[in-house]
Amino acid sequence: MQRRTFLLGSAAILLLPMPSIADTGIRATLYKNPQCSCCEGYADYLRQNGFQVDVKPTNDLAEISRKAGVPTELEGCHTMFVDGYVIDGHVPVNIVRRLLTQKPAIDGITLPGMPMGSPGMVGTKTEKFVIYAVTKDGKAPTVYATE
Structure with missing residues (x-):
């Protein structure tokens, strides 16, 4: 009887939905020109690297x-x-992750x-x-990383 209970319990666990990378990913909102396709490519790149990206077309x-x-x-x-930072342009994901890990006192990159x-x-x-690292306080941008 114990063997049967074990097998039924194991089967039930296998049927439970497993969280995907997207379920645990970092949430991001990306604003882009409505006609730009490379921005969609960047959003896909981030998704492939575990980010949840909400794309919002805008003319502003x-x-x-x-x-x-x-x-x-x-x-x-x-x-x-x-995560409270602005990331402008096609920044490689390893640089984005470094920013989110180090949490420097800047507004973004x-x-x-x-x-x-x-x-x-x-x-x-x-x-x-x-x-480049950027801030809203009027300080000149500085180099944050090179790649």
């Missing part, structure tokens, strides 16, 4: 970035908010433009990525 991307502390000349192609070979972009990486 520059204003969202500005209010978040990202200088115009350092804007990326989309603006994302995660940005990878300006749309560099070839960056996550979500097509092509081969042709240059070093320079990711």
Whole structure:
């Protein structure tokens, strides 16, 4: 009788839904231009790396970035908010994870433009990525990481 109970209990456990990576992932909200497809590629890249990404098309991307502390000349192609930080552009996931782990006293990070070979972009990486730390207090951006 014990063997039968064990087998039935084991079968019941196997039938329970298992949490997926998405169920335990870091939540992020990504604002993008409605016509931009590389932003969707970046969101997919983050999802493949365990993030839960809510994509919100907007025509006010520059204003969202500005209010978040990202200088115009350092804007990326989309603006994302995660765990109280702004992340602008195609920042590699290892840099995003470092930011979320270290929790520095900044408002966020940005990878300006749309560099070839960056996550979500097509092509081969042709240059070093320079990711800047930004703040809303008017201080000049500083280099946060290079890759």
